[in-house]
Amino acid sequence: MNTDETSALERHLRRKEAAKYVTDTYNVPCSPKTLAKLACISSEGPPFRLAGRFPLYPVSGLDAWAQRKIGPLVRSTSEVRRVA
Numbered sequence: 001m002n003t004d005e006t007s008a009l010e011r012h013l014r015r016k017e018a019a020k021y022v023t024d025t026y027n028v029p030c031s032p033k034t035l036a037k038l039a040c041i042s043s044e045g046p047p048f049r050l051a052g053r054f055p056l057y058p059v060s061g062l063d064a065w066a067q068r069k070i071g072p073l074v075r076s077t078s079e080v081r082r083v084a
Contacts, residue, residue, distance in 0.1 A: 012049065012056035021059070026066040 013021055015032045022030040038045025039055060046065035048055040074080055 010058045012058050015055055018057040022066050028066050
């Protein structure tokens with residue numbers, strides 16, 4: 001089985017479910033409208049496939065995207081400036 005076949009078998013979520021998954025799992029605020037906007041005007045959003053006209057987000061892509069949005073662990077706000 002190649003990578004495309006494996007990723008096609010992975011669990012995928014519709015936009016509303018994907019936003020809820022990111023919010024519930026990572027406590028990162030995310031709405032379906034945000035995902036829609038990112039899909040249209042930016043390459044900063046999570047990866048997705050189209051099933052007809054419906055975007056489907058693989059769970060692994062949502063996990064990677066949410067983890068990138070979360071900054072590194074710091075002990076004070078002054079460290080944030082040094083890390084960024």
